[in-house]
Amino acid sequence: MATSKTNQPQRGVTVRRIAEEAGVSPTTVSLVLNGRGAKHRIAEPTIARVKDAARLLQYTPNDLARSLRKQSTGAIGVVFPHLLNDWAHHVMAGVSSVFDTANLVPLIVAHRGQLEREEAELNMLVRRRVDGVLCNPTHGDVERYRFVERQGVPLAFLGDAPDDFEPPAFTAWDPEAVATPVRHLLSCGASRVVYLGFSDPRRVTRMRRDVFVRCVREAGTDPDVSLMPILEQGQPINGVMSELFGASRSRPDAIFTLYDDVAMQAIDWLQDHEFRVPADVMVATMGNSKIGGPRGYGLTTMRAPVVDEGRAAADLLLARLRGETPPPGGVLVAGGELVIGRTTRGGPA
Amino acid sequence: MATSKTNQPQRGVTVRRIAEEAGVSPTTVSLVLNGRGAKHRIAEPTIARVKDAARLLQYTPNDLARSLRKQSTGAIGVVFPHLLNDWAHHVMAGVSSVFDTANLVPLIVAHRGQLEREEAELNMLVRRRVDGVLCNPTHGDVERYRFVERQGVPLAFLGDAPDDFEPPAFTAWDPEAVATPVRHLLSCGASRVVYLGFSDPRRVTRMRRDVFVRCVREAGTDPDVSLMPILEQGQPINGVMSELFGASRSRPDAIFTLYDDVAMQAIDWLQDHEFRVPADVMVATMGNSKIGGPRGYGLTTMRAPVVDEGRAAADLLLARLRGETPPPGGVLVAGGELVIGRTTRGGPA
């Protein structure tokens, strides 16, 4: 066959093919199909011919070639640790609403808490030259995140941020939100409130703990470090619970947790060990999983503005793509509402 | 500056740059970095020099260029309607386990049930030249799916398949699974069982209904079409429930639903209307959301083998990529287990 020297597969319809069909040059085709025909004063009939040919041949542009040439893919990697509890779904609702207006497409990846996988996914996204990355950070060494930035791909964190990371591009639910459920517990008569947060050195995680401590102080109590045990993400909390509730004297009378799956674990443990919730121990938390809701555990919980968080994170990344410098303190999303469930009792008049 | 004619940005480190650094040609660099150095008998010291240079310059291959040249991206689009109820999470566990071994990476997209968005996402994936698409199909016109195949991108369906679609590449949980909960209801004494499935013409959806009908027949009852109302996905079921339970005579005594969110809606309605579950009406369903589980609604449910479904779907797509023809009847995944909850009573001795 009369074919080129190399034996490349020649699957698709290309601009060149359309150009031949319409009797014009590839340049013209490109111009027309990108809607810049009018601007370049391409004759109306030419435009029509090109468009017809494209339609006829079922032309589908090759975005690999396009991106390679334009040095931009219009894709944003969105990295989640998991797709559980509807969380990613609602985050993406916010994210997509922003990306839609900016003609960006999100490519979602989930690493299920495996560090090597997270690193591999980030790597993959960079190699595919996404224009940016949105990421809910896990803790541990930050080299994998630095790598992304070093390769010239803007990274914005969602939900928290590694400590000491430059640039400080992160959005998170305002840690002040912690105050509402904690104060609620105190106003319901709790005097020894356990704090079940995580103790890794992520920025917002730390700030939340600080807010908790402040609330306890405000109530006239000295914060008790034995009530703030060290919790590792993904670890069962049984050990910690035994220690807290094992001693017969000075037992806690309330638990505050940062995530409702932790609250549910705590409740399971308490009930297994004959503690009544909320009679003996009250529980309040942050989050809004269905299973935590009224038909499930009936948690008293601060419901997070998840969609807004997604939107804010996407906005922040967009700003970075425009070259703006992110605010040093991060972008804190206000909002959320306290939902009083069956795990706290009474309350102020 | 002494630069090329065009004013392209020249951000990254390229093979050429490494070639210069190591004093070899781009070919050699490519060979070495793709681990084919030994095979091509590149000298050890040369290999070392190239690798060192790559490391030194923090080289990150450009997969756009690579994919363009190789006419293959190693990426698979995975299309979900939503990321709710942990479903996508578990599906992806299965999918990833297969893709990992085949060096493919999944790019997840979610269209939240919006048809235009689904179409746009599929389009996007094709333009980015994914090597294949895995998709949980929604119903409606199938043109958007045909388009994918027509562009030469193999498509495999997960969970169900449009009717009359060629090729018949789909995997789904074996519809026979429907028999277990339905028979359970019947063996618990139900005689008028409502079927709340969907009535769109997807293949597995139809097959499930057939299994239901067969089970009812087996029990010696004639299937009653008034007990199989037409349900549209995403629509609230209040109207249907009113009709079913409004008439005072010959009320249903049990409900079988295909998805546990429908079961939960039904239960909510029943309780709002003073029907007791399971005393007046039993409910059984398929699915395994946390909120449907023992801590939530306590549904009697057939728990789906979701991870296996993901694995099977990925396997099927891989087979297609190898050029194999998918089995005409689809790939049916056996498994699942009946979990007896609080929404059915008694049961056989």
Added chain:
DNA sequence: ATGAAAGCGCTAACAT
């Protein structure tokens, strides 16, 4: 108003 040519970064065929 349209076309020719270069080049994005990579790999493969074909030298040598």
Added chain:
DNA sequence: ATGTTAGCGCTTTCAT
């Protein structure tokens, strides 16, 4: 054992 060259499909500059 390594280099030269072409080309994947597109956009862009520059020329006409």
